[in-house]
Amino acid sequence: MKQLISRRSFLKAAGVTAAAASMAIGAPAASACWLGDKSDVTILYTNDVHTYIDKQSPKLTYAAIADLKQSYQNAGKDVLLVDAGDHVQGTAYGSMDEGASIIKLMNAAGYDVATPGNHEFDYGMDRAKAIMKEADFPYLSCNWVDLRTGLRVLPSVKVFVRGGRRIAFVGVTTPETFTKSTPAYFMDKAQRKYIYDIQGGEDGKKLYDAVQKAIDKAKLLADVVIGLGHLGVDPSSSPWTSEEVIAHTSGFDAFIDGHSHTVMENKQVQDASGKAVTLTQTGSYFANVGEMTIAADGTITTKLIPTHEGMDAGIAAMQTGWVNTVDDMLGEKIAVGDSDFYVSDPATGKRRIRSAETNLGDFVADGIYAYFNEVEKLHCDLAIMNGGGIRADVPAGDWTFKTCKQVSPFGNVACLMSVTGKQIQDALEFAARFAGEGGKENGGFLQVAGATYEIHTDIPNTVQTDEKNVWIGSATGTPRVQNVKIYDKASGSYLPLDPGATYALAGMNYTLRNLGDGFAMFDGAELIKDYVSEDYLVMATYAMIFDGADAAGLPHLSSANSPLAAYPGYLLDYEQPYGAGRITIL
Template sequence: MKQLISRRSFLKAAGVTTAVAAVSLGAPAASACYPGSFKDITILYTNDVHTYIDKKSPELTYAAIAALKKSYQDAGKNVLLVDAGDHIQGTAYGSMDEGASIIQLMNAAGYDVATPGNHEFDYGMARAKEVMAEADFPYLSSNWVNLPLGNRVLPDVKYFTIGGRVIAFVGITTPETFTKSTPAYFMDKSQSRYIYDILGGDDGQKLYKAVQKSIDKAKVLADYVIGLGHLGVDPSSSPWTSKEVIEHTSGFDAFIDGHSHTKMECEWVKDLSGKAVALTQTGSYFANVGEMTIKADGSIATRLISSYEGSDSAVADIQNAWVASVDDMLGEKIAVADTNFYISDPETGKRRIRMAETNLGDFVADGIYSYFNEVEQLHCDIAIMNGGGIRADEKAGYWTFKTCKQVSPFGNVACLMSVTGKQIQDALEFAARFAGTEKENGGFLHVAGASYEIHADIPNTVQTDEKNVWIGSATGTPRVQNVKIYNKASGTYEPLDEGKTYALAGMNYTLRNLGDGFAMFDGAELIKDYVSEDYLVMSTYAMTFGGVDAEGLPHLTTANSPLADYPGYLLDYENPYGAGRISIL
């Protein structure tokens, strides 16, 4: 005779106490408790903090968040604190110890649950797993799976019994993680096969099915099911946006989102059954903390809080000590910028670095180009730099090592490879596949020692797989045309020869680790690797400028660049839109 699991054993195995059963099983929840036993439940939430921890009161910090949560608790309120991803990477405060101090701060602040964002993987798969193990709170993901084992890497659901009800969070990670982090981290050591997947699918169905399965699991025990996702609402993330997940599933009551850095107090999105689901996101960089209230009558309300006067002293001590330590390590002045350097469009304020040329994009690429040609004394024909790896505008004034670390925080290292002109053409074509639209692309390529045109009216025909990794050249007329490579000997830009071999410099992220999906360099000959970390390459370039002042600091101007000695080299740092190396027609 078949042995059936008892109801008590089932609940124990599911990680929920017997007391929860009275609320969630059998009769509807409203009849499972005594009248008036329900209380308001507050959920505080953050997303895309990106290690911006050096703010001062009343601006938000982890110390302020901790104090805010405690104020609710002291008032006898039921409160949870959650995060929707991208919290260990972004500034030097994250990269200098690969997120360890950020996790320490989140532990001290009292976070209850989180979901990993794509940037939680930026320090490698091993470190990502270590970070999640160091957290006192669980990480959730319904769609990050181990392919050989055929199971999830993390739990998909976390239950909380609070305010007389059971709240379940379902974690969701963006499938864009593959190309917005480093695809090689999800592969075996030979980079011949994927051993991890973040379920998405070309049409989104793999993602929707994984999420629906977790919702159905959560609803067995929970009164409210809340999505905790790092998906975003940017059209470029389609079909994997939070709105599309809500629209293709049923059962969420609310969805706390991240990834697109959108300030969204609340938008009601109808799910597959027609029920309205509250979708919310705080923006980014601690601009706001969200407050979601599940009221005693069952209604849901949200608001965004932009400042808080309180501060938890214990959390503040950790925060201040780490900020001071990093500032001390990286605070040495190395140069003076006489102009603003931009990743954004100064006229609109909109981020430009991922879709068009800027002076900072030129500067960072020039730094790589100059490093190999001037410091390493190796021949380098062209350098490329992905726009997603250039992270911050920098105002005129003093530059420190920290300045460069803020711009290039990932810890990638520069390398030099021997590639064909065809591989360069393929890379530029792949990088330009969204140019001329409003769609951002972290893989948009800034160049040094080269120039090229993008004909935006020509349809993109680059071949990619479902993870947006390059698998073949454009099948139609190329969008990228008139590619030219600088010849120092003649002081001219000469047409790219697809059959010729060139020395190409860039970061290992792009050239060796399939970052942003650049797979066309597979098998290329390595000339030199691991020469210097990204921010040090940039720092070195800044320190080689002329125009040294009475403080012994060089001034960052076009005329003072060491590349100004290269005849005919395209250089114009005073123009926010760059030197005209990339023309979008």
């Protein structure tokens, strides 16, 4: 009897219904006696939507995906709708109410299960947990653990009975969440110790072990085991990529991925037993919805669908209402851009801001620098901005508050701190540790204002980091970052950084105070001023204090009109997509 109760509890915790649990006890895993004949099952999947809900038909939105799911159901087919993370943050439509409207749309669209991506934590731990409670669908993660209890925060497995078979999903969250969200959110209030872990391990073993344990559990409960992960395939995510997880585990039949924004219709990856596992990802921003078919004979096929003509009218009305509300709130014109501003490289279309200088990187950093010097009237020597916090290209033309919110959607606030030259050197060295490695991206790559520096990519990275990629010590070898210079207004020139001197450094609290992207070298630095303004408002304020007002009274965003143009010798060139030459990569 004790064994029976234990088995029932185990199945119930895994998401199997009470009736199914009763029938499953003592039944062999492959039994079809209670499940009926096998039929095709369709799994629709999304990832990295990032709140891009303002597209028009026939492009995909939640309204279109809801209609697509309903069309399968109307045809008598078994269908599930799942998401692989990063759905509540990215544009003003997510950040203006901290994801609440997005979750309402996902509820209405009929999502069945999701896994949290790193950006689900961007509004803080309390809000992340609240979001998951507001959802009508369960969230899964086999490797998010509460260190105070040693227990998982979320279930690792969810089982559905569809098409005469049991289908289990295993949720996996990227360990990069610590540094690609905000490490302080995973710590106690004093920021002295971690109280949550997203298991990864420096060699990946902690992650692989957590995933294998969840697979083993799923295989006791189901005929088909599918990974629902937010891991990605970028080399910079190693050893925590989906490909590496598959290769170091056995038992997955397929893996629905996110995080790297990769368009991957169907890639076959061998697991540890030599079995081929289907790996798929839709890209990002509703570029596609994935369609996975589990055939009656167990064969798995996938395809990506870029458009759907139908639309659920009720959800479309919800979307339009929220989009209009946000647009009304943020729609006021504040400036005119005379040039295109870039996150990406205009020559290749690839994202550049996480590995090299761009004019938008200069502009955002200059906005922080000018805010303290020109608006707050405080002395600021230099400003830094992580490239991962700058999210969208801006074409020439009208700028609104919404424009600034699209570029800087995270709700971080600017602060000013007194730091040493050594801390600045450590920060730049840490930020440049991946530069030149085959286009490897790093959200912590630093755009700068009031400074210049060189990155020597032929010098190996020797920065010390822990298993979570948080900085723990200076470079042990020759620095990659050299010839750092800080702008001196009095002389109108850039002077060599003095490691022993003290400088007033501005940036977002995400980087300077909350260990964002792993920047821990500022611990103990003196705070001069914090919480002056939210990221997008800092940027908007900078745009509004440009000269060159036109007939409508709107300032024009050109180098000559910047308030920083009055600083003798200050490097400005917003007309050049690659910036003013503040960062030299050798």
